[in-house]
Amino acid sequence: MAKTYDYLFKLLLIGDSGVGKTCVLFRFSEDAFNTTFISTIGIDFKIRTIDLDGKKIKLQIWDTAGQERFRTITTAYYRGAMGIMLVYDITNEKSFENIKNWIRNIEENASADVEKMLLGNKCELEEKRQVSKERGEQLAIEYGIKFIETSAKASIRVEEAFFTLARDIKAKMEKKLEASNPPKGGHQLRASEPQRKPPSWLSRCTLL
Amino acid sequence: MGDIEEVFDLFTQDGVILKQAQASYMQFLNSLGTVYINEAKTDPRERFLEWKPNDITVDSDMQDQEWAVVNTIQKRTRTISGSLPSDYSNRLRSLRVPFRDIKSFKSSHKNRELTVYNGQGDTICIFLFQTNCDHMAGHLKKFMKVVPSKRDRNLYYVQDNTLEIQQLTKSFAELNLPTDDSGIWRLVRNFQTQPVETTFEAFSKVTTLMYKTMDKKEISDHDREALNKSITEYGSNNTTDFAGNSNDYEVVATVPELPVRPEFPRLKPLSQELWRDHMDFEGKIEDVESVKNLIFRGGICPSIRKEVWKYLLEYYPWTSTYKERQNLAENLKDEYYKMKLQWKTITKTQEDNFSDYRDRKSLIEKDVNRTDRTVEFFAGDNNKNLNTLFEILMTFVMYNFDLGYVQGMSDLLSPILQLVEDEVESFWCFVGFMKIMSSNFDIDQAGMKEQFKKLQELLAFFSPNLSNYLNEHDSANMFFCFRWLLVWFKRELSQDDVMRFWEVLWTGLPCQNFHLLIAVTILDNEKEALMANGNGFTEILKHINDLSGKLDIDTIFNKAEGVYHQLKNAEHLTDNVRAILGLPLAPSSSNSASSSIAREMSLASDACASNGSAPRCSVENVRISPDENSYERSISGSYL
Ligand SMILES: Nc1nc2c(ncn2[C@@H]2O[C@H](COP(=O)(O)OP(=O)(O)O)[C@@H](O)[C@H]2O)c(=O)[nH]1
Ligand SMILES: [Mg+2]
Numbered sequence: 016m017a018k019t020y021d022y023l024f025k026l027l028l029i030g031d032s033g034v035g036k037t038c039v040l041f042r043f044s045e046d047a048f049n050t051t052f053i054s055t056i057g058i059d060f061k062i063r064t065i066d067l068d069g070k071k072i073k074l075q076i077w078d079t080a081g082q083e084r085f086r087t088i089t090t091a092y093y094r095g096a097m098g099i100m101l102v103y104d105i106t107n108e109k110s111f112e113n114i115k116n117w118i119r120n121i122e123e124n125a126s127a128d129v130e131k132m133l134l135g136n137k138c139e140l141e142e143k144r145q146v147s148k149e150r151g152e153q154l155a156i157e158y159g160i161k162f163i164e165t166s167a168k169a170s171i172r173v174e175e176a177f178f179t180l181a182r183d184i185k186a187k188m189e190k191k192l193e194a195s196n197p198p199k200g201g202h203q204l205r206a207s208e209p210q211r212k213p214p215s216w217l218s219r220c221t222l223l
Numbered sequence: 224m225g226d227i228e229e230v231f232d233l234f235t236q237d238g239v240i241l242k243q244a245q246a247s248y249m250q251f252l253n254s255l256g257t258v259y260i261n262e263a264k265t266d267p268r269e270r271f272l273e274w275k276p277n278d279i280t281v282d283s284d285m286q287d288q289e290w291a292v293v294n295t296i297q298k299r300t301r302t303i304s305g306s307l308p309s310d311y312s313n314r315l316r317s318l319r320v321p322f323r324d325i326k327s328f329k330s331s332h333k334n335r336e337l338t339v340y341n342g343q344g345d346t347i348c349i350f351l352f353q354t355n356c357d358h359m360a361g362h363l364k365k366f367m368k369v370v371p372s373k374r375d376r377n378l379y380y381v382q383d384n385t386l387e388i389q390q391l392t393k394s395f396a397e398l399n400l401p402t403d404d405s406g407i408w409r410l411v412r413n414f415q416t417q418p419v420e421t422t423f424e425a426f427s428k429v430t431t432l433m434y435k436t437m438d439k440k441e442i443s444d445h446d447r448e449a450l451n452k453s454i455t456e457y458g459s460n461n462t463t464d465f466a467g468n469s470n471d472y473e474v475v476a477t478v479p480e481l482p483v484r485p486e487f488p489r490l491k492p493l494s495q496e497l498w499r500d501h502m503d504f505e506g507k508i509e510d511v512e513s514v515k516n517l518i519f520r521g522g523i524c525p526s527i528r529k530e531v532w533k534y535l536l537e538y539y540p541w542t543s544t545y546k547e548r549q550n551l552a553e554n555l556k557d558e559y560y561k562m563k564l565q566w567k568t569i570t571k572t573q574e575d576n577f578s579d580y581r582d583r584k585s586l587i588e589k590d591v592n593r594t595d596r597t598v599e600f601f602a603g604d605n606n607k608n609l610n611t612l613f614e615i616l617m618t619f620v621m622y623n624f625d626l627g628y629v630q631g632m633s634d635l636l637s638p639i640l641q642l643v644e645d646e647v648e649s650f651w652c653f654v655g656f657m658k659i660m661s662s663n664f665d666i667d668q669a670g671m672k673e674q675f676k677k678l679q680e681l682l683a684f685f686s687p688n689l690s691n692y693l694n695e696h697d698s699a700n701m702f703f704c705f706r707w708l709l710v711w712f713k714r715e716l717s718q719d720d721v722m723r724f725w726e727v728l729w730t731g732l733p734c735q736n737f738h739l740l741i742a743v744t745i746l747d748n749e750k751e752a753l754m755a756n757g758n759g760f761t762e763i764l765k766h767i768n769d770l771s772g773k774l775d776i777d778t779i780f781n782k783a784e785g786v787y788h789q790l791k792n793a794e795h796l797t798d799n800v801r802a803i804l805g806l807p808l809a810p811s812s813s814n815s816a817s818s819s820i821a822r823e824m825s826l827a828s829d830a831c832a833s834n835g836s837a838p839r840c841s842v843e844n845v846r847i848s849p850d851e852n853s854y855e856r857s858i859s860g861s862y863l
Contacts, residue, residue, distance in 0.1 A: 032630065033589035051596035054589070056631055056714060057705035059768050060761070075761070082586065082630045087668050088702055109585075 020064055020073040024184050025095055026177075027125075029117050030102035031110040032081030035136040038167035039102065040078050043177050048168050055080045058092050065181060072181055090124040097188075098130040098180045103151075105135045105164065106143040111150070118158060130184045133162040134176055139169035233270070234260040234362045238353035241274055242336070243346055244318055251276050251318070258350060260362055270366060272325065272339065274350065275317040320347055322367060322381075329378040330356050333700075375695070481685070482792045484785035489777045490521035498527050506545035508534065514541075519732040522723045529642050535729040536639075536655030538648060552648075559647045562621040563614065580620075583627045587616045594633040598718050600641045612640055615650045622654065629664040632657070634710045638721050659729075663709050674708050675701040677803045678739050684793075684800050685743050685786060689750045697760040703767045704742055711738060715771045724776050733787050735805030740790075744783040745774065 028036040037055050042048055044061040060077040077096070079089040101117055103110040114133065121129065135151045137143075148164060155162030161183070163176045237257040241248065256276040263269045326342025337356040339347045350356065363369070364379060372378040493514070501514050508514060523531050533539045538555075539548050566580075574581060591613045595601045601608055615636060620627050636653045643649040662670025678701050683690040693699055706714050711728065713721050728738055746753070749770070753763055790800060798808045 032586060051602070052593055053595070053714070054593040054630055054633075056634070056709055057702075058764070060765070080630060084629055084664070084666060084668060088671070088705055091700065091702055 020071040022070060022185065022188070023073045023075060024097050024181060026074055026076045026098040026100065026180065027093060027096040028076065028078050028100045028102060029089075029121070030081060030100075030134075031104070031107070031113050034081070034102045034104040034107065034110045035167050036081070036100075036102050037078055039100075039134065039136060039165060039173055039176075040076055042167040042170060042173045044076070046170070048170070057085075058089055063177075065178065067178070067182060067185060070185070072185065074177065074181060076177075086120065090120065093121070093125040096125050096129055098132070098184050099125060100132055100134050100176065100180065101160075102134045102136055103146070104137050105146045105151070106137050106140050108145045111135075111146045111154075114154060128187070130180060130187060131158070131160045132176065132180045132183075133158075133160055135162070135164040137166060137168070138164040138171060139166040229264040230261045230271075231264075232259050233262055233366065234359070236352070236359055237277075239274065239359075240351040240353070241276070241318065241348065242351045243338075243349035248318055248348075255353075258359060260359075260366060270322040272320045272322065272363070273317055274319075274348070318348060325363075325367065325381055327372075327378060327380045328360070328363060329375070330360050331377060334360070334377075479793075479795045481789040484782070484789050487520075487781050487784040489780060490517070492522040492524045493517045493527070493531065494524050495527050498531065506548065507543065508541045511541045515730040515732055519727055519730040523726050528722065528726070529644075532639070532642065532652060532726065532729075533648065535726060536652040537658070538651045538655060555651050556647045559618065559650055563618045565621045566617050579624075579627075583620045583624075584617065586630070587613060587620070587628050587633070590628075590630060590633045591616070595637045595641075595718065598637075598641065601637065608640065611646050611649075612636060615640065615646060615653060618650060619653065619657075623657075623661075626657075626661060626664060631664065631710045634713045635660060638713075638718055638725070641718065642722060656725075656729075660711070671705070671708065674739065675704070677736060678704060678708070678742055680799055681736075681739055681743050681790075681803060682746060684797065685790065686747045686750065689746060689754065692754045693763070696758065696763065698763050703760070703764040704746075706768070707742055707745075708738070712741070712774070715774050716776065717772070720774075720776050727780060733784060734791075736803055737783065737787070739803070740783045740786050741779060744779055744786050745770070747786075748779075748782070 028040055030036055032054070037052055038048060040061055041052070044063045055078055058077060058079050060075055062073060062075055064071055064073045066072070077092055079085075079092065099121055101114055101121075103114055105111075118131075121131065133151060133155045135146065135148070151162050151164065161179060163172050163179065165172045165176055167173060235257055238255065239258045240253060240255050241251050242253070244252065254276040256274050259271075259273040259275070261271045261273050263271065320339060324341055324347065325339055327340045329338045329340070330336065331338065332351075334355040334357055335352050337350045337352065337359055339349075341347050350359075352359070360379075368382040369379040370382050372380065497517065498514070501508050501510060503509050518531070518535070534541050539551065543551065569577075569580070574584075591609050594609075594612060601612070612633060616628055616633060619632070635656055636649070639652050639656065640646075640649045643652055662673075665671070679690070679699065682693075682701075693701070712724060716724055728741075731737075734740075749766065752766055756762075758766070787804070790796060790804065791806060796806075796809075800806075801808050
């Protein structure tokens with residue numbers, strides 16, 4: 016079988032409804048922006064494979080519906096996520112304030128060592144800005160995570176955001192692998208996550 | 224064991240309800256208590272799984288939903304050595320199971336239930352956890368040497384003792400049970416006439432057969448798995464009990480066949496002539512049922528759709544006269560504008576001080592801009608129809624502030640507004656639709672969860688293979704159907720098809736929850752693709768999401784109605800499914816207990832007789848219990 020990728024990372028986009036999660040994802044997966052987009056109902060994901068330091072990394076990025084009410088359903092899909100993009104809208108104060116709640120939500124539902132990143136989207140709308148860049152940076156420091164301002168519409172730093180997150184996950188994973196698995200031939204990815212049943216991303220991580 | 228002994232707790236968990244145990248524990252069934260893993264300082268040390276009832280034992284919420292079965296059969300067949308010392312039963316206070324008696328255990332119902340087996344197909348006890356049994360199961364795994372089952376990742380065998388199980392299994396698997404009309408299968412049939420007498424005769428013969436064929440070859444993993452299947456899969460997903468509790472039946476069988484599916488080709492849509500024919504001189508609709516039937520069979524002609532929808536959505540009563548409708552319309556118009564004025568006249572300060580209102584408003588603003596913008600009616604910048612959409616939804620917030628606005632509602636309104644056009648009439652039609660759909664938008668999602676459960680039960684009955692597959696692949700919760708159910712397939716169909724689709728569902732024919740049968744039908748159509756390549760929840764979700772735009776509603780309606788008739792006429796139809804579809808429950812006459820045993824036995828007999836590959840069957844499928852009826856009627860509690 017042809018080797019199509021080395022690693023599969025499951026990522027998640029969360030944040031209030033309307034902050035632009037679906038648009039960010041669409042920008043990243045199709046490099047396009049569509050103003051006639053429909054709101055997300057339930058959950059879906061898109062795939063894009065990227066090259067990182069000579070490794071092919073398949074990103075499986077999950078997009079969720081934002082409204083509070085649907086969280087019991089959407090959190091079911093947090094399981095196995097390795098990276099989470101927390102998205103707010105820089106023109107919407109409330110969506111920024113809610114990031115705290117989303118982080119709590121992650122703590123309750125995702126694995127503890129999930130890699131997180133804060134995105135302030137719609138950054139091309141400077142004239143409507145309600146949340147300064149400094150506040151975004153400050154919040155990120157508080158939580159010890161990275162921060163980037165993006166625009167799905169103007170295609171600003173969306174690529175960078177995903178690459179950064181993917182790189183951090185990769186580094187973390189490789190570190191873990193080394194720790195638990197002193198140099199030996201071949202990958203032994205199993206060791207990286209003690210689970211009863213390896214999740215699907217893991218079983219496909221092995222070299223094909 | 225009645226002596227005072229030194230025992231210390233290795234693990235305890237409270238909030239645990241005893242769901243099933245031997246008959247002597249009947250008084251404690253459904254009681255709330257605490258489970259312990261205890262160690263007695265005997266030599267050698269002995270460990271127990273123990274359950275003690277709390278002093279106050281009421282949990283009405285649970286009791287109403289759940290069922291209880293007293294495991295009376297154990298007394299007649301094999302007793303579990305040691306699990307219930309006789310002196311204990313006199314002053315029963317706690318249920319105590321020595322570790323050595325536990326041969327396997329299994330978590331089910333989203334890990335809310337823990338079932339402990341004695342390795343002979345008998346359930347020792349079932350616990351229902353108010354939270355979940357993860358910790359408990361974790362500790363059992365720690366304290367006993369266990370291996371997970373390959374088929375069911377929620378089932379664990381206690382390893383030291385598995386040999387006995389294996390041998391017993393093999394003996395069954397290898398039985399060359401006669402397929403002719405002689406031997407035990409004649410006995411089986413005699414159940415129908417003399418259930419009790421025949422039971423005992425059968426027991427002795429089956430047992431004899433069983434022991435004769437013991438001690439043969441090595442037991443393969445596969446056979447062990449087969450036993451596992453017999454205990455567990457039947458429990459989680461089968462034809463007699465979708466609640467997943469039927470461990471006291473152990474019929475391993477090919478699934479009973481459903482009747483042949485009849486065809487229901489779509490008919491012509493309700494025409495203007497026919498519609499007028501049904502209206503009397505005052506404008507009342509005569510023979511509403513026949514009108515609904517026509518709509519159910521063929522939908523509505525576009526030329527009169529706008530008018531007929533107002534009846535289907537209860538804006539107009541079917542039997543209203545022209546005059547009454549005129550008055551009604553005027554009153555409702557007044558009422559609408561009153562409500563609209565309320566939010567229209569809200570001041571900036573009021574709004575600033577009213578966050579619940581602001582939240583609803585901002586959600587609507589965002590969603591209106593993302594609703595059906597590719598449909599011409601809503602396309603383009605500054606489209607006035609978007610504004611109408613907004614105003615209706617805002618007015619709905621004033622109409623039902625508690626429900627407010629939830630994502631998905633704009634999707635439900637959009638086809639109505641597009642067709643009806645008039646703002647006021649659209650609003651009231653939307654109100655009618657929301658009467659049907661509002662539980663989908665419950666704050667705690669209870670309505671959606673309830674539907675997932677029902678869908679799961681229907682699928683388990685209609686398409687057990689697929690249902691099993693989903694259970695084994697992280698998809699038992701049916702969440703992948705969320706979008707389908709939330710907005711009644713709106714996102715899967717074109718705007719035209721949505722209209723044709725909803726009007727059929729609005730007739731309420733041919734049964735309750737027909738939309739769930741639609742879902743079952745589509746899932747069944749996609750069975751092969753869904754089960755291909757060991758698809759997991761990711762692939763399953765993807766496949767379902769990708770069906771959007773590919774569904775042919777006419778063939779789906781045709782089949783779904785056929786599915787309904789197959790279910791309705793299935794001999795093994797359960798009251799569970801009847802309840803979901805709103806069919807009358809089976810009469811519970813005094814002899815129904817024995818007749819349902821006869822039915823079970825004949826299923827077992829059919830299965831063993833018709834299936835050449837490793838027939839398995841055990842005495843446990845014969846159960847004579849006064850709880851038979853309550854058992855059959857039971858619906859397990861919400862486990863989502
Ligand atoms: N100006 C601007 N608008 C955006 C941007 N990203 C998304 N939007 C708009 O914000 C709205 C919500 O976007 P969506 O991706 O559906 O949000 P989601 O609910 O978080 O998925 C849509 O109307 C988008 O057109 C952006 O970067 N800039
Ligand atoms: Mg979205």
